[in-house]
Every structure is written in structure tokens, then in C-alpha cells.
Amino acid sequence: MELGEEILKMEGITKEYEMGEETSVVLKGIDLSVRRGEFLAVLGPSGSGKSTLMNIIGCLDVPTNGDYWLHGKLIADEDETELARIRSKEVGFIFQSFHLLQRQTAFQNVELPLIYANMSDKERRERAEEMLIKVGLEDRMYHYPNQLSGGQQQRVAIARAIATNPTILLADEPTGALDQKTGAQVMGLFHELNDEGRTIIMITHDAKIASHASRIVRILDGNISEGGLEDA
Amino acid sequence: MLNFAVIGQSLRMALQNIRANRMRSFLTMLGIIIGVGAVIGLVTIVEAVSGELMGEFSDLGAGTISIQTYQSIMKYGLTDKDLEVLRNVEGVEGLSPTVSLTTSSVVGKEVYEETNVEGKNTLYFEHNSNIILSGRAFNEQDMSGDAYVCIVDQSYVKNALLGKQVLGGQILLHGYRYTIIGIYKKSDNMMSMMSDDSTLAGTILVPYKNALNMTGNGVVNSLEVYVEDKADMTKVEERLRATMKNLYNENEDFFAVYNFSSLMDMVDSATSMMSGLLGGIASISLLVGGIGIMNMMLVSVSERTKEIGLRKALGATPGRIQIQFMIESIVLSLVGGFIGICLGEGIAVIAAKLMQTKFVLSGSAILLGFGFSAAVGIIFGWMPAKRASELNPIDALRAE
Numbered sequence: 001m002e003l004g005e006e007i008l009k010m011e012g013i014t015k016e017y018e019m020g021e022e023t024s025v026v027l028k029g030i031d032l033s034v035r036r037g038e039f040l041a042v043l044g045p046s047g048s049g050k051s052t053l054m055n056i057i058g059c060l061d062v063p064t065n066g067d068y069w070l071h072g073k074l075i076a077d078e079d080e081t082e083l084a085r086i087r088s089k090e091v092g093f094i095f096q097s098f099h100l101l102q103r104q105t106a107f108q109n110v111e112l113p114l115i116y117a118n119m120s121d122k123e124r125r126e127r128a129e130e131m132l133i134k135v136g137l138e139d140r141m142y143h144y145p146n147q148l149s150g151g152q153q154q155r156v157a158i159a160r161a162i163a164t165n166p167t168i169l170l171a172d173e174p175t176g177a178l179d180q181k182t183g184a185q186v187m188g189l190f191h192e193l194n195d196e197g198r199t200i201i202m203i204t205h206d207a208k209i210a211s212h213a214s215r216i217v218r219i220l221d222g223n224i225s226e227g228g229l230e231d232a
Numbered sequence: 233m234l235n236f237a238v239i240g241q242s243l244r245m246a247l248q249n250i251r252a253n254r255m256r257s258f259l260t261m262l263g264i265i266i267g268v269g270a271v272i273g274l275v276t277i278v279e280a281v282s283g284e285l286m287g288e289f290s291d292l293g294a295g296t297i298s299i300q301t302y303q304s305i306m307k308y309g310l311t312d313k314d315l316e317v318l319r320n321v322e323g324v325e326g327l328s329p330t331v332s333l334t335t336s337s338v339v340g341k342e343v344y345e346e347t348n349v350e351g352k353n354t355l356y357f358e359h360n361s362n363i364i365l366s367g368r369a370f371n372e373q374d375m376s377g378d379a380y381v382c383i384v385d386q387s388y389v390k391n392a393l394l395g396k397q398v399l400g401g402q403i404l405l406h407g408y409r410y411t412i413i414g415i416y417k418k419s420d421n422m423m424s425m426m427s428d429d430s431t432l433a434g435t436i437l438v439p440y441k442n443a444l445n446m447t448g449n450g451v452v453n454s455l456e457v458y459v460e461d462k463a464d465m466t467k468v469e470e471r472l473r474a475t476m477k478n479l480y481n482e483n484e485d486f487f488a489v490y491n492f493s494s495l496m497d498m499v500d501s502a503t504s505m506m507s508g509l510l511g512g513i514a515s516i517s518l519l520v521g522g523i524g525i526m527n528m529m530l531v532s533v534s535e536r537t538k539e540i541g542l543r544k545a546l547g548a549t550p551g552r553i554q555i556q557f558m559i560e561s562i563v564l565s566l567v568g569g570f571i572g573i574c575l576g577e578g579i580a581v582i583a584a585k586l587m588q589t590k591f592v593l594s595g596s597a598i599l600l601g602f603g604f605s606a607a608v609g610i611i612f613g614w615m616p617a618k619r620a621s622e623l624n625p626i627d628a629l630r631a632e
């Protein structure tokens with residue numbers, strides 16, 4: 001697979017939390033560069049700062065120090081409205097715990113980002129339907145999350161994440177709550193999406209899942225290192 | 233930017249939330265419901281009552297001054313000579329004395345024990361031209377005292393003349409045969425509605441002199457004075473009072489002079505005072521209702537912090553989040569307002585039944601109710617919605 005231009009660049013990203021008197025440093029200077037079309041796995045043990053990093057990449061959180069460029073734009077310079085646009089159009093989130101709206105159907109959940117992306121009614125419905133078909137939920141569209149299995153909920157979350165056709169798909173432990181078989185199905189879906197040219201950043205603590213990616217970085221104690229499976 | 237999908241979705245979510253938290257929503261809306269309900273109910277009642285009074289007063293006529301006398305040992309009432317004096321008071325166009333008595337009337341072989349008989353002159357009909365429903369009013373020839381003609385009201389037609397010839401028909405009163413020349417519409421004023429009319433056959437108008445002959449004492453106890461168009465009502469009223477005082481040997485206890493336009497002013501100012509009072513009650517209860525809504529919205533925002541975080545992660549701008557919560561609070565207060573309006577109109581219907589007045593659906597009161605509840609939703613929803621929109625996405629998403 002041909003890789004495209006650099007779409008994401010981090011230099012010296014740190015994240016600290018003030019905990020009363022003490023400061024806990026979660027990220028200790030992350031340098032990272034991701035190119036279009038990459039399938040990157042961020043591997044690390046629990047509590048190492050993976051989700052924290054993902055939230056910064058997705059512009060949900062801001063780093064304490066360091067610079068972050070997305071599509072060549074320095075994120076620190078952007079205002080709240082522009083950040084909302086980035087979350088809407090540039091990144092699609094798949095959260096560690098699905099985060100579906102419980103009182104909305106699968107279809108309505110997938111529609112949500114499309115509403116915020118100002119898509120017309122007709123286009124929006126077609127798109128939401130298309131996405132749910134893509135993840136194999138054509139017969140579960142009008143089910144509520146509590147009427148779906150974990151794997152089905154995760155697929156709704158994936159459909160929602162890719163609905164606005166974002167350049168980067170951010171997935172935090174996408175198989176964490178799934179059994180092996182459904183986990184493998186989700187990985188299959190990710191390969192498909194990656195083959196279509198979408199950049200995927202997948203966070204996991206599971207080396208086997210990470211092996212699906214084309215590139216692996218490791219996080220340990222807030223430091224990042226490039227590394228293949230052989231070092232695991 | 234506004235977007236109909238956002239509004240539509242917010243509306244749907246708002247209704248979902250109200251339904252999901254029925255009890256809490258209802259309790260929250262209670263302030264608005266009671267506030268709007270009380271105001272609508274009271275405004276409708278006040279409007280109905282004052283409308284009724286005003287209608288009655290204007291039936292009695294603007295530009296009219298009434299004189300009422302009470303019998304005393306010295307003077308039974310106003311004699312012809314007294315009336316002449318009053319007619320000559322400066323600014324007076326004419327008089328319409330009312331002589332009324334209750335007597336029996338006979339139609340064919342039927343005797344009606346209780347019949348109101350009132351004597352009227354031609355001037356009365358000139359000033360109340362619209363009361364004749366069919367036939368004609370009295371004319372100058374009828375006033376001679378030996379013309380036996382009469383005009384009956386609708387209830388007399390209903391009670392005594394049903395199926396009989398009305399115009400041209402005959403009624404026996406005090407031994408004289410009266411020919412019916414007209415039917416008139418009796419103004420159903422409050423006094424007559426409150427009195428028990430069930431045994432009364434109806435009212436018959438006869439020429440003034442005929443009625444005077446029936447009473448036998450030749451005096452008048454009540455009359456209406458028509459004031460010239462360009463004359464000053466209050467000045468004429470003063471002059472009339474002075475004249476009456478003169479006729480009654482400076483004793484003011486046995487007569488009253490009043491005019492309906494000043495009574496109308498009184499009703500008017502009483503009504504606006506009531507309206508002001510109601511406005512006060514309204515603002516207080518709407519304030520209470522608004523605080524209730526603000527409280528519920530704050531609870532809702534903190535309960536749904538995670539949802540807000542998620543929406544932001546999916547691309548919602550702060551403005552959109554704010555609109556969503558504003559719509560929720562507006563829907564909440566509008567639903568409350570709607571229930572309140574129904575409640576208020578219900579109260580008004582019942583009150584109208586009890587007071588036997590006409591129920592008037594007041595469009596302005598309904599609009600006011602909706603307007604106020606929408607305003608409450610906007611004003612008191614603003615702060616919680618603003619707070620929601622300013623939440624930091626990651627903190628919100630992490631919240632439990």
C-alpha cells in the first residue's frame with residue numbers, strides 16, 4: 001500500500017495532571033509522525049497513557065506542552081469552532097467503551113455526526129444506511145443499543161466513526177470488549193477501511209491485535225518508541 | 233449555524249426526555265402550569281365580568297344620567313311639575329321617566345298573575361332605537377293617555393302568547409284592552425339575571441301616562457335624563473343634583489343622581505387594577521416556574537455530561553449544544569404553558585357556569601400564556617445551556 005503525505009505530526013507532546021500537591025506526568029515528550037494511509041497500532045500496558053494520547057490526537061484534549069500539527073495546521077492556534085469542525089470532518093472516534101446514545105437507535109446514532117456535519121436530510125439518511133450496511137447491520141438499524149450484542153454495538157460505533165468519511169480513524173481498544181471471533185471480524189473491517197485509503201490509529205494493549213497493523217509504536221511510562229512485534 | 237436537523241433532533245430528544253422523566257418533568261412544570269393557569273383563568277373571568285358590566289352600562293346608554301328617588305313621608309316621588317322643572321335644567325335634552333309596576337295580565341282566558349308593566353315615552357325609543365324586534369315603537373299619538381297599545385318582550389311572548397297572534401293581539405291590563413303593536417328585546421342585565429324570574433310572565437311596555445294611571449299615585453320614582461351632545465356631563469349632573477336638592481327641601485337622603493359613564497370609568501379602573509394585580513401574581517409564579525426549569529435543566533446537564541462530551545467528540549459546536557438545551561427548556565416550559573392554558577380555560581368555563589356569564593375564549597390571554605412560557609424557557613434555559621456548551625469535551629466524556 002502506497003503511503004501518502006504526512007498528515008499528523010507531534011513534537012515533544014507532554015501531558016501532566018495536577019493531583020493536589022503532586023503533578024503526575026502521563027506523557028513525557030511524544031514525537032510522532034503519521035502518513036496518509038497508514039494503519040498504526042499504539043501498543044502499551046494499561047495506564048501507560050494510550051487513551052490520553054488518542055484524545056490529544058482527536059483534539060478532545062490539549063497537551064500540556066509540545067506542538068501538534070494536523071494537516072499542517074498547528075492545533076494550539078485553533079478556536080473551539082474549528083476544533084469542532086476537525087472532530088466532525090477529520091477524525092472519527094471509536095471509543096474504548098462504545099459510547100452510544102442509549103435512547104437513540106443504531107440508525108440515529110450513526111446519523112448524529114452527519115447532522116453536525118450539516119449534511120442534507122436525504123443524503124444523511126442514505127449515508128447512515130450505507131454505513132450500517134457496510135458494517136453488516138442492515139437488519140439491526142432500528143434497534144436500540146441495549147437490544148444489540150457487544151460486537152454489534154461496536155460495529156454501530158464504527159459505522160458512526162466513518163460516517164462523515166474522516167481522514168483519520170481513531171480506535172481505542174476496538175476489540176477490548178469483544179470475543180476473539182467478533183474481534184477478528186472488526187479487524188477485517190479495519191483492513192477493508194485501510195485498503196480504501198483511510199488512515200487508522202488503533203490503540204491496544206494486545207500484541208496480537210496490534211499485529212494487524214502495518215506499523216506499531218509502543219508507549220511505556222509516557223514515552224514512545226518505534227518498534228515491531230519482534231521486540232514484544 | 234442553525235440547521236433544521238439539529239432543531240428536529242433536539243425537539244425529538246426533548247420530548248423523549250420529558251417522557252422518560254415524566255414525574256420530574258411534571259413537577260418542574262408545575263410552577264409554569266399554576267402560574268399560566270391562574271393568570272389565564274383570572275384574566276378570562278375578569279374580562280368576562282367587566283365585559284358584561286360594560287355591555288350593560290353601554291346598553292343603558294352613554295350621555296344618560298339616571299335619577300332614582302326613594303319614598304319618604306314628605307314626598308312619594310316626582311310629580312309632573314317636578315319633571316317639568318328637571319326638563320328645563322340647562323343642558324338637558326329630554327327625560328324618560330320609568331313607571332313600573334307588577335300586575336296581572338289576561339290573554340284570552342288565561343290570567344298571568346305576575347307581569348311587569350313599564351311606562352315609557354317616545355324619547356326612550358329614540359334613544360334605544362335598536363330594541364324593537366318587530367312591529368313599531370310608541371309615537372306621539374300613543375302618548376295621549378287614552379291610546380291602549382303595548383309592546384311585549386320576548387319572554388312574555390314565550391310564556392303567554394305562544395301559538396297566538398302577537399302583533400295585533402290583545403292583552404287585558406287593569407280592565408283595558410291593549411293592542412300589541414311591537415315586540416322588544418329586554419336587555420338581560422345582571423340585576424334581572426340575579427333575581428328569580430321564574431314566576432314572572434314577562435314585561436309589557438305601555439305609554440307612560442297609561443302606566444301612571446295604573447299606579448294611581450301619579451308620581452315617578454326613576455327616570456333617565458338625556459344630556460345634550462355638546463353639554464358637559466359632570467356639569468349637567470351637578471345642576472340636576474342641585475335641582476333635585478331643591479325639590480327635596482335640601483334633603484339628599486331620598487334621591488340619587490348618577491351617570492353610567494362615571495360607573496363605566498370605575499369598572500374600567502377596577503379592571504385595570506385587577507389586571508395589574510394579576511400581572512404581579514403572574515410574574516411571581518413565572519419566576520418561580522422559571523427557577524424550577526433552570527434547576528431541572530442544570531440537573532439534566534450534569535446528568536448528561538457524558539452525552540454532551542460525546543456530541544462534542546462527534547463534531548457538535550458549542551452553539552449546537554446550547555441550542556439543544558435551550559430547545560429542551562423551551563419545550564419543557566411550553567408544554568407547561570399549554571397545560572396551564574388548558575387548566576386556566578377550564579377554570580374560566582367553570583366560573584362562567586357558576587356566575588352564569590358567557591364564556592369568552594380570550595385569544596390574547598392564550599397568546600400571552602404561550603409567549604410568557606416561551607420567554608421563561610429562553611431566559612431560564614440560557615444559563616444551563618451555556619454551561620453545557622462550555623464543557624470541556626474530554627472531561628465531559630470521562631464523567632460518570
Ligand SMILES: Nc1ncnc2c1ncn2[C@@H]1O[C@H](COP(=O)(O)OP(=O)(O)OP(=O)(O)O)[C@@H](O)[C@H]1O
Pocket residue numbers: 017019024026044045046047048049050051052053096205
Ligand atoms: N483527568 C485525569 N486526572 C488525573 N490523572 C489522569 C486523568 N486522566 C488520566 N489520568 C492518568 O493518566 C494515566 C494514563 O491514562 P490513560 O487513560 O491514557 O491510560 P491507557 O493507556 O489508556 O490505559 P488503559 O489501557 O487501561 O485504557 C493513568 O495513570 C490515569 O490515572
Ligand SMILES: [Mg+2]
Pocket residue numbers: 050051052096172
Ligand atoms: Mg485507555
